[in-house]
Amino acid sequence: MKPPILPGYVVFSKKGRDKGRYFVVLYTLDAEFVMIADGETRKLDHLKKKRRKHLAACPVECPELMTLYSQGRLKDSDIRKVLYPIANKTKGDESPTANREG
Numbered sequence: 317m318k319p320p321i322l323p324g325y326v327v328f329s330k331k332g333r334d335k336g337r338y339f340v341v342l343y344t345l346d347a348e349f350v351m352i353a354d355g356e357t358r359k360l361d362h363l364k365k366k367r368r369k370h371l372a373a374c375p376v377e378c379p380e381l382m383t384l385y386s387q388g389r390l391k392d393s394d395i396r397k398v399l400y401p402i403a404n405k406t407k408g409d410e411s412p413t414a415n416r417e418g
Contacts, residue, residue: 355395
């Protein structure tokens with residue numbers, strides 16, 4: 317079973333300019349769109365609106381980020397610290413199948 321694309325989960329972009337990058341879902345807009353950030357190109361002051369069908373969920377949940385986000389204390393560096401080890405498990409253009417189900 318695939319992990320859900322819900323706030324607090326790490327996702328992998330399958331389409332668009334940001335294809336191949338990892339993000340954290342911060343909140344949902346509706347059934348089709350979510351707002352994501354990676355702390356580098358998409359920072360907290362400029363979130364990315366992305367369709368769910370263009371994302372693949374990773375089996376990694378970050379409840380500590382969501383706690384900080386709800387308290388208004390989340391920083392871009394916190395997101396980078398969570399995403400760095402996940403993004404560096406794959407090298408180059410290899411498929412990140414080791415990091416997600418699907």
